[in-house]
Amino acid sequence: MAFDKLIELVQVGDGQQVAAEVQKQLDAGNSAPTILNDGLIAAMDIVGEKMESEEMFIPEVLRSAKAMEQGLAVMKDELALDDVQASGKVVIGTVKGDLHDIGKNLVSMLLSSAGFEVIDAGINVAPDAFVAKVEETGANFLAMSALLTTTMPMMKQTIAELEQRGLRDRVKVIIGGAPVNQGYADELGADGYASDAGAAIKLAKSLRA
Amino acid sequence: MKELLQGQAGVRFGKLTDEQCAKIHEASCRLLERVGVEAGHQRAREILAQAGAKVTGERVRLSRDLIDWALAKSPSGFTLYGRGEEHSMPVEGTNVFYGNGSETPIMIDHRSGARRQGTLADVTEGIKLIDALPHIDFVMSFALPWDLDTGVVYLEQFKAMMANTTKPFAYVAPRLSDVEGMVAMMEAEAGGEEAHRARPRGLSYINVTHPLRHSQEDLEKLMFVAGKGIPLVYNPAVLRGASGPMTIPAALAVANAGELFGLVLAQLINEGTPVSLSGGTQDKLDMHSTIDVYSAPENRVAFAEMANWYDKAHWGLGGASDSKVVDEQAAAEAALSLTLESLAGSNLIHDVGYMESGLSNSLAQLVVCDEIIGWIKRFMQPLEVSDETLALDMIERVAPEGDYLLEDHTMNHLNDDWYPRVFDHRTFDKWTAAGGKTLSERAAVRVDELIRKHEIEPLADALSERLDEIIQEFKASE
Ligand code: B12
Numbered sequence: 001m002a003f004d005k006l007i008e009l010v011q012v013g014d015g016q017q018v019a020a021e022v023q024k025q026l027d028a029g030n031s032a033p034t035i036l037n038d039g040l041i042a043a044m045d046i047v048g049e050k051m052e053s054e055e056m057f058i059p060e061v062l063r064s065a066k067a068m069e070q071g072l073a074v075m076k077d078e079l080a081l082d083d084v085q086a087s088g089k090v091v092i093g094t095v096k097g098d099l100h101d102i103g104k105n106l107v108s109m110l111l112s113s114a115g116f117e118v119i120d121a122g123i124n125v126a127p128d129a130f131v132a133k134v135e136e137t138g139a140n141f142l143a144m145s146a147l148l149t150t151t152m153p154m155m156k157q158t159i160a161e162l163e164q165r166g167l168r169d170r171v172k173v174i175i176g177g178a179p180v181n182q183g184y185a186d187e188l189g190a191d192g193y194a195s196d197a198g199a200a201i202k203l204a205k206s207l208r209a
Numbered sequence: 210m211k212e213l214l215q216g217q218a219g220v221r222f223g224k225l226t227d228e229q230c231a232k233i234h235e236a237s238c239r240l241l242e243r244v245g246v247e248a249g250h251q252r253a254r255e256i257l258a259q260a261g262a263k264v265t266g267e268r269v270r271l272s273r274d275l276i277d278w279a280l281a282k283s284p285s286g287f288t289l290y291g292r293g294e295e296h297s298m299p300v301e302g303t304n305v306f307y308g309n310g311s312e313t314p315i316m317i318d319h320r321s322g323a324r325r326q327g328t329l330a331d332v333t334e335g336i337k338l339i340d341a342l343p344h345i346d347f348v349m350s351f352a353l354p355w356d357l358d359t360g361v362v363y364l365e366q367f368k369a370m371m372a373n374t375t376k377p378f379a380y381v382a383p384r385l386s387d388v389e390g391m392v393a394m395m396e397a398e399a400g401g402e403e404a405h406r407a408r409p410r411g412l413s414y415i416n417v418t419h420p421l422r423h424s425q426e427d428l429e430k431l432m433f434v435a436g437k438g439i440p441l442v443y444n445p446a447v448l449r450g451a452s453g454p455m456t457i458p459a460a461l462a463v464a465n466a467g468e469l470f471g472l473v474l475a476q477l478i479n480e481g482t483p484v485s486l487s488g489g490t491q492d493k494l495d496m497h498s499t500i501d502v503y504s505a506p507e508n509r510v511a512f513a514e515m516a517n518w519y520d521k522a523h524w525g526l527g528g529a530s531d532s533k534v535v536d537e538q539a540a541a542e543a544a545l546s547l548t549l550e551s552l553a554g555s556n557l558i559h560d561v562g563y564m565e566s567g568l569s570n571s572l573a574q575l576v577v578c579d580e581i582i583g584w585i586k587r588f589m590q591p592l593e594v595s596d597e598t599l600a601l602d603m604i605e606r607v608a609p610e611g612d613y614l615l616e617d618h619t620m621n622h623l624n625d626d627w628y629p630r631v632f633d634h635r636t637f638d639k640w641t642a643a644g645g646k647t648l649s650e651r652a653a654v655r656v657d658e659l660i661r662k663h664e665i666e667p668l669a670d671a672l673s674e675r676l677d678e679i680i681q682e683f684k685a686s687e
Contacts, residue, residue, distance in 0.1 A: 057496035059450060097383065099418045099426065102451050106499055123418075148383055149314050150359040178568055179314035196499050 002030065003039035006071070010043035011050075013063030015070035022071040032078035040068050051198060058106065058197070065113030088208045090141035091133045093121030094177075095154035100147035103177060103197070107143065110197045111204060116141070127158040131165055139171060141204060146177040155180075156188050172207045176200060221303070222552035223514045229458075230518035236462035237469055238273050245270035246421050246470045250428035253474055260477050271473060279473040285520045286556075287440045287483035289347065289377035290408040292398070296376050298346060300412075300440075300485065300522045303554040305589070307547075307582050309339055310529065310560035311349035311381050311414075312366070315569035317534065319653040324533070324569060327352030333369045334660055338572050340374035341663035344582035345575070347377045347412075349559060352570050363387040364680040367394060371676065372668050378411030379559055385429050388413060390683030392437060397675045406438050412485065412557065413441040414524070420445035420453055420467035420489060428474070435475035440483040442524040443471030448494040448501060457491075461511055464489025485522040485557065488512020500566050503529040504542035513553035525555030528578040529563035535574045535649040539564060543574070544581045551585050573652040576659075580631045580652075587627035631655055 006025065009018045018040075025035050047064045050056040056064075072079070092108050094101055101123045112118045121133050134142055142162070146152045155175055162168045172191040175184075185193035191207055194200040225233075248254050248269045263270040286301025298306050316327040316335075327335075335351035350366050357365050363382040370378060371394060380391045392405075392413075399405035413434040417427045427443075434441045445467030447453030447460045454460050468486055475482045491512060493505035502508070503526070516523035527550035530542035543561075550558050560567065561582070562575035592598075603618045613619050631651045633640055646654070668676070 054497040058499065059496060099424055101418075102446075102448050102494070102501075103499070106451070124424075149312075149353050149355065150362060150383060153359060 003035070003042065006035070006039040007043040007046065010040060010064050010067050010071070011047060011056075013060060013067045015067040018067045018071040019074050022074040026075070026078070032075040035075065036072070036079060040071050044068055058110075062109055062113055088116040088141055088204060089119070089137060089139040090116050090143050090204070091119045091121055091130065091137060091139040092143040092145070093125035093130060093133075094123040094145045094147070095151050095158065096124055096126045097154065098146055098148050098151040099123050100145070100177070103147070104145040106197045107145070107176065107200045110201050111143070114201045114205065116204060116208075127154060127161040130158045131161045131167065134162070134167055134171055135165065141207070142171045142173045143200075143204075144173070144175045146175070146180060149179045152179060152184065155190070159188055159190065172204075174200065174203055174207070221554055222549065223510065223517075225511055225514045225518075227518065230515055233458060233462050233465060233515060234518075236458075237466040238276055240421070240462065240466040241271040241276065241469060242273065243270070244421060244466075246423055246467065248423050248428060248470075249425040250423075250432070253428045253432060256477050257474060260473075262473075269470075271470065275473055276469055279469070279476040280519060282476040282480050283472055283484050283521065284481060286522050287409070287485075289412060289440065290410055291377050292371075292375035292410075296346070298377050300556045304556055305551050305554065306346035306557050307344060307528070307561050307578075308347035308379055308557065308559045309345055309349050309351060309575055310563040310567065310570060311351070311379070312353040312363075313351070313563070313568055313570040314353060315565070316352040317564065317569055317571035317573070319571065319573040319656045322534070326355040327570075328356045329354040329365060329369060332366055333373055335570070335572055336370050336373040337663055337665065338656055338660050339575065340376060340665055341659040342575065342579040344579045344586065345376070345561065347379055347557065347559075348374045349379050349381070349414075360685040361680055364390045364394075364683060367391045368673075368676050368680065371395075371398065372673070373665060375665065379414050379557070380411045381414040381416070383426075384685055385426065385433060386683050386685050388430050389433060390679055392434070392439070393679045393683065394676050397679060398672060402437070409439045411440075412524070413439065414559075415441060415443050415471075416490065417443060417445040417467055417471065420447050420463045423467070423470070431471055431474060432478055435478040435482045438479045438482050440485065441475065442485040442487050443468060443475070444487040444490055444524065445471075446490040446492075448490075448492055449507075450496060451494050457507060457511060460491055461488060461515065464491060464512075465515060483522070485524045486512075486516040486519060487524040488515055490526075500531065502531055503560065503563060503566055504531045504546060506545075509546060509549045510553040513550065513555040516556075517554055523555045523557070525550045525553070525558045526560045527551070527555070527558040528561030528581070529567065530574070531564070531566050533565050533569075535564075535571055535577065535652065539574055540577055540581075540648060543578050547578065547581050548585055551589060572656045573649055576631060576652040576655050577648060580629060583627060583629075584632075 006021045051061045094104050108118050108120050119137050144155050174192045175190045176194050182193045192203045194203045245268045247267050254264050257269050258264040289298045332351050332354050339345050339348050382388050395410045396402050396405040415430045418424045445464045447464045449455050449460045453463050472484050475484050493502040493507050495502050513523045513525050527546040528543045530539040532538040561578045600618050
């Protein structure tokens with residue numbers, strides 16, 4: 001296959017070489033959409049499978065995604081990048097009173113590696129601050145993380161605030177964090193819950209479709 | 210370096226040499242000098258600036274002099290006191306004490322095996338069991354009740370602790386107001402602030418958001434507790450590869466830098482404040498599942514060694530498993546971590562009985578851990594080699610063909626040996642006759658037996674009422 005090398009380089013996560021290989025394929029007369037679909041996206045599909053089967057570590061997956069972006073950048077004139085770039089714009093943050101951010105950061109990085117545009121609102125984010133961010137950025141996803149039993153009610157308050165400002169129908173609300181579960185998501189009327197970053201990506205993709 | 214106290218075990222396991230410890234200390238000092246800490250609390254920055262720290266914006270850089278000064282000022286140990294005269298714990302030297310873990314969102318019901326949210330009744334029962342367990346020396350809150358308002362949950366839970374155990378505490382809460390309320394409750398019990406400072410009931414466990422970025426909340430708690438001059442541990446979290454570097458020495462250097470920063474601030478606020486070192490929450494982040502792995506072999510021992518090298522008390526972790534049920538994995542992970550942390554000379558080993566990455570707690574697992582600790586305590590006893598224990602006169606009398614069963618010497622030492630309560634050392638027939646139960650089943654039975662039999666003197670009415678007032682005073686509005 002013409003793109004074997006490219007696929008390999010994306011998996012290894014060498015961005016510079018990915019960019020060079022993309023250029024080589026363009027020079028050889030391959031079209032940008034072909035390189036994208038049969039090369040870069042095909043490679044990321046394999047990466048996704050290897051993450052699932054634990055053949056690749058998460059940081060390796062993140063590197064591959066970065067390498068793919070570098071390859072994409074080479075073709076930005078040939079591709080109408082806005083069409084390629086996903087239609088997902090996510091505001092993500094940890095709720096008020098809660099300072100845990102390691103899980104939130106991982107979800108945020110994996111979301112952007114899956115093509116979402118991610119706006120990180122940080123930690124200790126109050127309901128009105130979440131909603132203001134959604135309004136300001138025109139996001140169509142709100143992702144909230146809570147690691148403490150005592151801060152989970154902030155998710156409910158944020159959803160109420162969204163409703164009050166007439167924004168609830170515009171955004172998909174997804175939630176996660178250690179004490180959170182599907183039952184709680186249902187109770188709040190959130191659009192989804194995921195127990196880890198991999199599942200969070202699947203969830204976001206399914207809601208985007 | 211910590212000296213072995215008289216009468217203590219000569220067993221001491223470590224992986225770091227003194228030179229390696231010194232190198233890590235140097236690395237931490239360099240980080241504090243060159244990178245510094247982003248400190249999100251204005252008064253903290255002012256106090257540090259006054260003491261000569263270099264403050265630019267929120268960034269605070271410390272000189273070695275200041276670090277050395279603080280290390281010299283902070284005591285190498287402290288004592289925690291139980292209710293009344295019982296259970297005093299000298300946290301120093303190679304003394305090792307064990308405590309359960311706090312506030313898990315989930316618990317495993319020992320009766321039904323169900324994984325469920327805990328209630329205040331569960332916490333009350335749990336604390337009562339912990340009070341009864343012979344080898345759990347200090348107490349944390351077990352599970353976080355879901356049947357209480359979030360504004361009072363930490364304080365109500367703490368009252369349940371005060372009412373149901375006479376052992377010392379390690380206490381922890383997200384909000385400063387909760388920590389203030391808990392301290393007020395212990396002061397009420399002790400008969401005032403001074404009386405409590407003289408005989409502190411607990412250690413304040415303060416978790417720090419990032420090793421080199423300390424939030425307002427982290428610093429505010431440190432300043433409050435140090436202001437009281439009562440024992441604390443200021444513990445920066447490093448999940449290697451995510452919130453800190455991937456290799457153990459680097460992660461240790463970074464976490465240690467964060468801890469030294471806390472130590473300096475604590476001594477500036479109140480010289481002589483007892484601070485226990487922890488080496489940080491150095492958990493392994495599983496880079497497949499993204500679980501914070503409590504039981505990983507990488508987590509253990511080096512952190513205790515740094516505290517030993519500084520000659521400070523150490524806040525350690527052991528007896529925590531990542532298994533979801535009380536099974537073989539749970540027992541093995543508990544045994545390995547408890548053994549290693551004990552051998553390393555960690556003074557306060559907490560999170561005993563934790564399951565599932567700190568997300569659940571199980572009373573049956575605590576009983577299993579209590580048994581393991583009994584085994585370890587017996588093992589850790591020094592071997593005395595004396596006329597009495599060599600017993601040469603007796604051997605010469607009995608040997609070569611006699612047997613020792615009826616000897617006084619045998620009688621006198623029968624009770625030296627360790628006998629299990631839930632591990633099974635019976636014959637196969639006896640074990641079968643008793644129901645052929647597995648370890649986890651036997652542990653669940655013992656939980657109920659202990660809870661049923663154990664009595665504890667209730668709080669005096671006046672104190673109980675006072676604690677309720679304090680809860681109202683300090684409850685959070687949301
Ligand atoms: C590391 C840690 C800390 C660190 C945090 C460092 C940091 N910068 O984040 C430190 C030590 C500072 C800390 C502090 C505290 N902690 Co803490 N902490 C943990 C611990 C051990 C691991 C969390 C973690 O980072 N895991 C690794 C990451 C990758 O996983 P994750 O966060 O679960 O995220 C994954 C999924 O949940 C999901 N996800 C997460 N967010 C989202 C969002 C969306 C939208 C989706 C779809 C998915 C998703 O995907 C992520 C990636 O796979 C947990 C125990 C646990 N197992 O969760 C306790 C825990 C959460 N902490 C707890 C507590 C109590 C505290 C403190 C109150 C203790 C204290 N008083 O000092 C403070 C709170 C301070 C505050 N106001 O927030 C309790 C909560 C108990 C409860 N019932 O509420 C826990 C459960 C431990 C325990 N049993 O005591 N903590």
